[in-house]
Structure formats: structure tokens, C-alpha cells
Amino acid sequence: MKTVKVCCGTGCLANGSMAVAEALEQAIEKTGAEAQVQCAVKRTGCFGLCESGPLVTILPDNIAYYRVRPSDAEEIVQKTLLAGEIIDRFLFKNEKGEKVLSQEDNPFYALQEKIALRNVGRIDPESLADYLAVGGYEALKKAITMTPEEIIKELEVSGLRGRGGAGFPTGTKWRTAASYDVFPKYVVCNGDEGDPGAFMDGSLMEGDPHSVLEGLAICALAIGAEEGYLYIRDEYIHARKSISEAIRAAEEAGILGEHVLGTDRKICFSIVRGGGAFVCGESTALMASIEGRVGEPRAKYIRSVQKGLWEQPTVLNNVETLANVPYIIAHGGAHYVSIGTEGSKGTKVFAMVGKVKRTGLVEVPMGATLRHLIFDIGGGIIGDRPFKAVQTGGPSGGCIPESMLDLPVDFDTLKQYGAMMGSGGMIVMDDRSCMVEVARYYVQFLCGESCGKCTPCREGLKQMLAILTDICEGRGRPEDPQILEALGQTMMESSLCALGKSAPNPVLTTLKYFREEYDAHILEHRCPAGVCKKLTAFRIDPDKCRGCTACAKSCPAGAISGTVKHPHSIDPDKCIVCGSCREACRFDAVMTEGRKA
Amino acid sequence: MKITINGKVCECEKGEYILQVARRNGIEIPTLCHHDGFSGQGACRVCIVEVVEKGRGKIVVSCVYPVEKECEVFTDSEKVQKQRGMILALLHKKAPGSEEISKLCSKYNAPVIDRFVEEPENKCVMCGLCVKACTELSAGAISTVNRGVTKEIATPYHEPSSSCIGCGSCAYVCPTGAIDITQTLSERTIWGKTFALVTCESCGRVIGTKEEIAYAAKRAGREPDTLCDACRKKQIALGFKAIYGE
Ligand SMILES: Cc1cc2nc3c(=O)[nH]c(=O)nc-3n(C[C@H](O)[C@H](O)[C@H](O)COP(=O)(O)O)c2cc1C
Numbered sequence: 001m002k003t004v005k006v007c008c009g010t011g012c013l014a015n016g017s018m019a020v021a022e023a024l025e026q027a028i029e030k031t032g033a034e035a036q037v038q039c040a041v042k043r044t045g046c047f048g049l050c051e052s053g054p055l056v057t058i059l060p061d062n063i064a065y066y067r068v069r070p071s072d073a074e075e076i077v078q079k080t081l082l083a084g085e086i087i088d089r090f091l092f093k094n095e096k097g098e099k100v101l102s103q104e105d106n107p108f109y110a111l112q113e114k115i116a117l118r119n120v121g122r123i124d125p126e127s128l129a130d131y132l133a134v135g136g137y138e139a140l141k142k143a144i145t146m147t148p149e150e151i152i153k154e155l156e157v158s159g160l161r162g163r164g165g166a167g168f169p170t171g172t173k174w175r176t177a178a179s180y181d182v183f184p185k186y187v188v189c190n191g192d193e194g195d196p197g198a199f200m201d202g203s204l205m206e207g208d209p210h211s212v213l214e215g216l217a218i219c220a221l222a223i224g225a226e227e228g229y230l231y232i233r234d235e236y237i238h239a240r241k242s243i244s245e246a247i248r249a250a251e252e253a254g255i256l257g258e259h260v261l262g263t264d265r266k267i268c269f270s271i272v273r274g275g276g277a278f279v280c281g282e283s284t285a286l287m288a289s290i291e292g293r294v295g296e297p298r299a300k301y302i303r304s305v306q307k308g309l310w311e312q313p314t315v316l317n318n319v320e321t322l323a324n325v326p327y328i329i330a331h332g333g334a335h336y337v338s339i340g341t342e343g344s345k346g347t348k349v350f351a352m353v354g355k356v357k358r359t360g361l362v363e364v365p366m367g368a369t370l371r372h373l374i375f376d377i378g379g380g381i382i383g384d385r386p387f388k389a390v391q392t393g394g395p396s397g398g399c400i401p402e403s404m405l406d407l408p409v410d411f412d413t414l415k416q417y418g419a420m421m422g423s424g425g426m427i428v429m430d431d432r433s434c435m436v437e438v439a440r441y442y443v444q445f446l447c448g449e450s451c452g453k454c455t456p457c458r459e460g461l462k463q464m465l466a467i468l469t470d471i472c473e474g475r476g477r478p479e480d481p482q483i484l485e486a487l488g489q490t491m492m493e494s495s496l497c498a499l500g501k502s503a504p505n506p507v508l509t510t511l512k513y514f515r516e517e518y519d520a521h522i523l524e525h526r527c528p529a530g531v532c533k534k535l536t537a538f539r540i541d542p543d544k545c546r547g548c549t550a551c552a553k554s555c556p557a558g559a560i561s562g563t564v565k566h567p568h569s570i571d572p573d574k575c576i577v578c579g580s581c582r583e584a585c586r587f588d589a590v591m592t593e594g595r596k597a
Numbered sequence: 598m599k600i601t602i603n604g605k606v607c608e609c610e611k612g613e614y615i616l617q618v619a620r621r622n623g624i625e626i627p628t629l630c631h632h633d634g635f636s637g638q639g640a641c642r643v644c645i646v647e648v649v650e651k652g653r654g655k656i657v658v659s660c661v662y663p664v665e666k667e668c669e670v671f672t673d674s675e676k677v678q679k680q681r682g683m684i685l686a687l688l689h690k691k692a693p694g695s696e697e698i699s700k701l702c703s704k705y706n707a708p709v710i711d712r713f714v715e716e717p718e719n720k721c722v723m724c725g726l727c728v729k730a731c732t733e734l735s736a737g738a739i740s741t742v743n744r745g746v747t748k749e750i751a752t753p754y755h756e757p758s759s760s761c762i763g764c765g766s767c768a769y770v771c772p773t774g775a776i777d778i779t780q781t782l783s784e785r786t787i788w789g790k791t792f793a794l795v796t797c798e799s800c801g802r803v804i805g806t807k808e809e810i811a812y813a814a815k816r817a818g819r820e821p822d823t824l825c826d827a828c829r830k831k832q833i834a835l836g837f838k839a840i841y842g843e
Pocket residue numbers: 161162163164165166167168190191192193194195278279280281282283284316317318319321322423497498499
């Protein structure tokens with residue numbers, strides 16, 4: 001039996017993987033392959049290496065193909081399925097230029113350790129049978145024979161901390177909720193994933209929905225809840241469908257529902273569509289939103305484990321946190337605690353994007369260094385340009401410079417440096433990213449995504465955006481850095497929720513680690529990265545220019561003149577500072593300089 | 598139990614808010630979004646204080662921070678002054694038209710930060726009290742619209758609201774006088790809508806808008822008032838007299 005797995009995660013779907021799956025099925029039918037070798041096409045969740053999709057894996061031969069088009073289907077069936085021949089051009093090429101056959105030989109995968117993503121890309125998310133075949137719901141079967149105390153103890157031993165960003169110990173949270181004799185209690189799964197660069201939770205819900213449900217059900221057993229909600233970001237149509245189908249299948253099979261696994265325990269889940277703003281992922285705003293109120297946070301002096309949804313004890317956990325739970329119950333907390341660092345146990349999934357060669361979903365043990373993630377797994381910077389910074393932790397995370405690349409990534413280390421691991425967003429930037437513009441971009445994002453309820457966040461962000469825009473447009477003033485710092489301090493100390501408290505991070509970290517860039521903008525009227533248009537002029541270095549004419553061809557404004565094999569030049573009056581010539585030049589001859597106002 | 602505020606020992610109940618305890622003891626804390634009639638919002642943040650527990654200080658919002666254990670509270674520590682100063686400086690630029698905010702700024706030594714952009718003439722500080730009042734007391738004619746930095750308070754689509762009854766509760770609770778309300782002998786205008794005023798049949802004093810009176814009557818399940826409070830009392834007293842004599 002041969003299985004052709006086609007990745008139908010969001011990234012590959014966008015690249016047309018559904019058509020690839022259909023084409024493969026048609027090709028199998030058309031060639032009559034079925035009669036010669038038993039084979040079937042399986043649509044799975046995200047394989048992780050989205051950038052090289054659509055991805056196809058053939059089992060049991062373990063051949064991994066990349067960038068497959070529907071028009072390639074017949075060839076793959078004819079050659080690989082039927083004749084056992086490997087088609088070279090679909091294979092992955094490693095750093096040394098060698099073609100590798102299996103996923104395991106691809107450095108992107110070889111260096112990962114998958115716990116949360118253990119089934120994603122391996123099983124058909126729409127098939128309960130697939131999930132059961134890989135040991136699914138065994139942990140729930142075990143948990144239902146355990147006392148709540150035993151379940152909680154196992155979680156505590158595991159050292160699992162919340163993956164939603166704050167890193168709160170999951171066992172402790174469950175224990176507190178279990179301690180109240182107030183009913184009903186609720187369990188809630190946070191699938192809002194408002195961080196624009198991230199897609200860990202979406203891929204999990206899409207690719208392995210039952211693991212998330214199983215984790216949430218175990219939580220319900222532990223605290224004594226019968227009802228649960230999955231709050232899913234509104235844009236996540238596939239994830240919602242996948243989860244909803246999984247709930248139906250599990251209830252139909254008697255695994256969830258009125259009689260969990262044939263017992264008199266009841267656990268019913270429903271789906272709630274997210275409110276659409278980043279702030280709705282914040283625990284109290286999320287609960288307000290489920291109750292049908294505006295998604296605004298409240299003061300958390302009384303915690304949700306005591307008074308959450310409808311003022312009842314409530315446990316809220318992140319998708320990835322929950323996906324770890326069945327693994328911990330099945331394999332024991334003692335095993336889980338052996339993975340990771342002193343304070344952060346287990347693995348973490350990252351969504352690595354930006355100027356890195358291999359982008360995608362990556363799961364590694366806690367404590368891996370940024371350098372390992374970006375250079376070993378991610379393969380380094382596109383075009384081998386210099387690395388400049390990595391933004392971790394989502395829109396309110398921090399920007400980390402080259403000098404800190406050897407820091408281990410876990411809950412506590414990055415915090416000491418003003419950044420955070422957060423929920424696992426990771427945006428890699430090269431020397432052509434302007435750090436002031438990066439800070440401005442995040443502040444602008446947060447301006448629209450904060451709820452606007454409290455003064456420091458709403459007014460602070462507004463003033464920060466005005467100042468940063470001024471700096472990027474050449475109106476910066478020498479006192480601006482100090483004002484930004486003072487504003488940031490107030491926002492961190494006196495905002496209502498963690499959005500406002502962490503919103504200054506991108507500004508404060510760039511001020512701290514890339515101060516010279518601010519100074520160049522403010523004092524020298526120059527954007528060193530050549531990004532801020534009002535502070536950039538491009539010039540061609542005649543010593544480096546070979547007269548290849550690539551720049552002249554790429555210029556949309558016709559601002560470049562010169563003859564073949566002679567240095568070209570840019571007419572500053574015509575130049576619109578779009579940067580096309582710099583991208584086009586293969587000899588690094590396009591230089592940036594400041595622009596006088 | 599006991600807590601100390603600015604060195605003064607104050608008796609309090611577990612779960613009481615620091616602001617309540619402080620005010621009962623004559624200790625002043627500025628507030629904007631707090632109103633005794635409504636549950637706390639914790640939105641404006643001017644009521645911040647520093648709470649020291651086991652030697653560690655933290656900034657909390659006194660209007661919603663419940664006292665759980667013995668602690669020391671400082672309403673004007675260096676940290677509080679700095680953060681409150683910045684918050685007021687921000688509010689001053691948000692609402693340069695508000696005298697109340699200017700007064701708070703000078704009282705609490707808020708820095709003047711010229712670098713900040715200003716919303717000319719605006720008086721609203723987005724404390725949210727008007728929306729609370731409208732939602733909890735009457736009809737729900739106004740709400741916050743948008744989010745983030747463009748959040749504002751308005752009627753649906755910025756048009757005169759059909760559910761507004763012109764009661765003026767919103768203007769009454771507004772700490773900065775930001776809500777335009779004008780009144781002549783026969784009319785009241787608020788939120789772009791003009792209401793006819795009803796006067797007392799007996800003394801001629803204004804008793805409210807027609808809609809407001811009808812709304813109150815409906816909620817109480819009785820006929821709309823035609824007399825003002827004072828005249829109604831007088832009438833009841835007269836009725837008693839007629840039945841029971843002097
Ligand atoms: C502005 C903001 C946005 C957040 N967004 C998310 C989110 O999208 N998903 C998530 O799981 N947690 C999010 N969180 C964290 C949650 O508030 C909460 O800590 C988490 O869901 C708890 O689950 P955990 O303990 O399993 O991490 C957000 C927090 C803040 C302040």
C-alpha cells in the first residue's frame with residue numbers, strides 16, 4: 001500500500017495543493033495505477049516547510065517532493081508510484097547542493113523535535129480513524145480512570161507552561177480552578193492567534209484537531225467542567241471547519257458528548273468565532289467576547305480561574321498548550337520534564353518568516369538558540385545578506401540584534417533583554433530593514449488592535465506613532481528618544497492589560513539595540529537601511545557597477561541612465577526611491593545615502 | 598482588617614477597593630472614570646497608587662483593586678507621581694478643551710510635553726462613564742465605536758439616535774463637561790436631537806423631556822407624570838388632608 005500525502009495546510013492550499021491532490025487522484029485513476037500497486041491520496045495538515053510547497057510525500061518509500069504542480073501529477077504516478085523511479089527535480093537541495101530523498105534528511109526537519117505537531121502532516125485531520133490509529137484518545141481513556149488530583153499532579157510534574165505567551169504553569173492554573181466548589185465551570189481554548197505573522201495554532205487546529213479537543217477534554221475532567229468553548233479567529237475558516245468536524249466525529253463515536261467514553265461524564269464543546277481584534281486574544285477580553293460583550297479587557301485583580309466566563313471558574317488555555325496535554329498524560333510528566341531547559345519544559349513551535357531561506361513551522365526543544373533556529377534550521381538569510389535582527393513574540397515582542405543570537409529561546413531568557421518568546425512568532429530581518437520603520441509599523445498595527453479603553457495604551461500608542469512617523473519622515477527631534485522611553489515606561493507600568501503593557505517593546509528594544517539608527521534618522525537625516533523614502537537617496541558606486549543595465553531595466557521611473565559595460569547613474573530628480581535598482585543589482589553597487597530636506 | 602494609606606492606619610473590609618477606603622478616611626485620590634453608582638472600569642488610570650506588600654512595590658488602579666491582605670498604600674509616591682503625571686500629560690493633549698484636566702495637571706504637577714499632538718478643542722477623555730450611565734440607567738442610545746486610537750463615543754452612525762430619550766444622564770456624569778447639552782424654556786437638545794420639555798401642570802417647572810417621562814412611566818408601570826416632584830408630594834399631602842382632615 002502506497003500513500004501519497006499531500007499537504008493541505010493553509011500555505012500549501014494557497015499554492016494550489018488541493019488541485020495537486022485532485023490531479024494525483026485523477027492520474028491514479030487514469031493510469032490504472034490502483035490495479036498494479038495499492039495506493040491512495042491523503043490530504044494532511046501542514047508539513048511545516050510552507051515556502052517550498054505544495055509538498056507531497058510518498059510512503060512507505062519516504063520520498064519527499066517539493067513545489068509540485070498539478071501538471072506534474074501524471075509523471076509522479078507513472079514514474080515514482082509505478083516504476084519506483086525518483087524524480088530529481090522535486091527533491092530538496094541541502095546547503096552542500098546535494099539532493100535529499102526523505103523529510104528526515106532535510107535539515108529543516110532533521111533538527112526538529114515534534115511533540116505538539118506530532119500528528120500534523122502525518123494524519124488526515126478529517127479522519128477520526130487516522131487519529132485513533134496513532135494512539136489518539138488513549139490519553140483521555142487513561143485520564144478518565146484517574147482522579148483530578150492525579151491528572152493535575154501529572155501536569156505539574158511535566159512543568160508545562162502556557163504557550164499563549166505568558167508562560168503561566170498549566171498545572172497550577174488547573175489546580176486553582178479545581179479548588180473552587182462552584183459550578184458550572186468552563187474550559188476554553190484560545191485559538192485567536194491574532195499575531196499577524198503566526199500560524200502555529202491555526203496549523204494545529206487544521207492539521208490535528210482531535211489533539212486539541214483531547215487536551216481540552218482532559219482539562220475538563222481535571223477541573224470538573226462539562227462545557228467548553230473553542231474561540232477561533234474569524235479568518236481561520238479551515239481551522240473552524242476542521243475543529244467542528246472533529247467535535248461532530250468524536251461525539252458521534254461516543255468519545256465526547258453526553259457520555260464520555262461510555263461513562264456518565266458529560267463534556268460538550270462549542271465553537272465561538274473570534275471578535276476580530278488582536279486584543280480579543282487577551283483572556284478577559286476573550287471571555288467578554290464569548291459572553292457577547294465588546295472584546296475589552298477588565299482588571300485582572302480577580303482571576304478568571306476564580307471568576308471567568310459568566311463569573312464562574314474558568315480555565316483558558318492556548319491551542320498549543322492543549323495539544324501537549326494528551327502527550328503528557330500518555331507518556332507521563334516525568335518524561336516531558338526531561339525535555340527543555342531548567343524553567344521551560346518541552347518543545348515550542350515557532351512560525352519563522354521574513355528574510356530567512358526556509359520559512360515555515362518549526363518545533364524545537366525549549367532552549368534552542370536563535371542562531372540554531374535561523375541558521376541551522378532556517379538555512380540563514382536569503383541571498384546570504386547580513387543578518388540584522390529578529391523580532392520575536394509577535395507585534396508587541398522585541399527586536400533582538402546579532403550579538404544576542406546565542407541566547408537560548410525560552411520563557412525567561414529573552415524577557416531579561418526586553419523581548420519575549422511570546423506565542424512563537426519569529427520574523428527575521430536583514431540589513432535592508434530599517435529598525436525605526438519596524439518599530440513604527442508595529443506601533444501602527446497596535447494602534448488599530450488595542451481596544452482603546454485605557455489611557456496609557458490608547459493615548460500612548462497614538463503619540464508614539466506620531467513621533468515615530470515624524471522620525472521616519474525626517475521631522476525627528478533630538479529629544480524624541482527620551483520621550484519615547486518615558487512614554488514606554490508609563491505604558492508598561494500602568495496600562496490595563498498586557499497589550500498596553502507590552503506594546504512599547506518594539507520601540508524600547510530598537511531604541512536600546514539600534515540607537516545609532518535612530519540617531520542617523522534624527523541627527524543626520526539619513527535612513528541607513530535605505531527604507532525611509534524621505535531620508536534616502538540612491539547612488540550607484542561607479543567602482544562596483546559593471547554596466548549590466550539590470551538597474552536601468554528595473555527602474556519604473558526611468559531615472560537611470562548609462563551605456564552597457566559603463567557605470568550607470570541615477571537622476572535624483574526622477575528617482576522615486578522605490579529601491580527596485582538595489583534589488584536588481586547583482587554587484588551591490590547601489591548605495592544609500594542621506595537626503596537633505 | 599487594617600491597611601495603611603500614606604502612613605495612616607485605615608480600617609477596612611476584605612475585598613473593599615482601595616479608593617473607597619481612602620475616601621472614607623479623607624485621603625484624596627483623583628479619578629475620572631469612577632462613579633459611585635457604577636461598577637469600576639479601570640479605564641482612565643489617573644487613580645493609580647503604589648501598593649507595597651512584603652517590601653515589593655507595584656502600581657495598581659485603586660478604583661478596582663480589592664484589598665486582600667495587609668499592605669501599605671502610597672497615593673503620591675515618586676513612581677505614582679511620574680506615571681500619573683505622564684497619564685495626565687497625555688489626557689491634556691487629548692482634551693485640551695477641558696478645564697477639569699488642566700486643573701488636575703497643575704494640581705499633580707504633570708509635565709507639559711509640547712512634542713505630543715493635540716486634539717484641538719476636544720474635551721472628551723474617553724472615560725466611558727456616559728456610556729455606562731446610558732446603558733445602565735436608560736436606553737442605550739450611545740456606545741463606544743471603533744477601537745484602538747480611533748475609539749470614540751457616539752450615537753449609532755453619528756445620527757440622532759431613535760432610542761435617546763434626552764434624559765441627559767450622560768452629560769450629568771461626564772467629568773469634563775464634554776457632552777453638548779443646551780436647554781431653552783421649552784426644548785432640550787442633546788446628541789443632535791431636540792426634545793420638547795414637559796412642564797409641571799401646577800407650578801410650571803420643567804420636569805423633563807416627554808420621552809424621558811414616558812420611559813420612566815413605562816419602567817415603573819404607571820401613568821406619565823404631569824406634576825413635578827414637589828407638586829406631587831404636595832398633592833398627595835392634600836389628598837391625605839381631604840380624607841383624614843387636618
Ligand atoms: C493582546 C493579547 C493577545 C493575546 N492573544 C492570544 C492569542 O491569540 N492566543 C493565545 O493563546 N493567547 C493569547 N494571549 C494570551 C492569553 O491572554 C492567555 O494568557 C493565554 O491564552 C492563556 O493560555 P496558556 O496559559 O495556555 O498560554 C494574548 C494576550 C494578550 C495580552
